[in-house]
Amino acid sequence: MFGFLKKNFQLIAPVNGKLVDLSKVPDEVFAQKLAGDGVAIESTGDIIVAPADGVLSLIFKTNHAFAMTLDNGAELLVHIGIDTVELQGEGFERLAEEGKRIKAGDPIVKINREYITEKGLSLITPILITNSDNFKEITYKTDVNVTAGKDTILEYKTK
Secondary structure (H helix, E strand, O other): OOHHHOOEEEEEOOOOEEEEOHHHOOOHHHHOOOOOEEEEEEEOOOEEEOOOOEEEEEEOOOOOEEEEEOOOOOEEEEEOOOOHHHHOOOOEEEOOOOOOEEOOOOEEEEEOHHHHHHOOOOOEEEEEEOOHHHEEEEEOOOOEEEOOOOOEEEEEEEO
């Protein structure tokens, strides 16, 4: 169709750290993009924020991951660490309320990184567009440091 009808969208970093390709995530579901397309952050921060404006559609009971639905129809998943569900919520503090409208940069979860890493778990954090087939031209840079709530980590367009 006409190129000028396509809209560009951005996601910002939900946590401080280094941006890496999903192929570097030590979990095949993420590494092979089976749960969606996006990027991951080797996190160094303790506060996980919303990567865009939208509705906080789900916070997992264990607080290790959350989902958002954006106004453009994008469905996001932010998964804090790998195998962190095994902690049954220990090391994670919920800061936001499920079902509420939130803005990019709003705090969602606080983590106790020392506790989580002492358990031998990775805090690499995948940020996925789970319905990525509905969008195109998902682009990002890797091997750059990003600041939560400030730096763009990914850009995408509507079809």
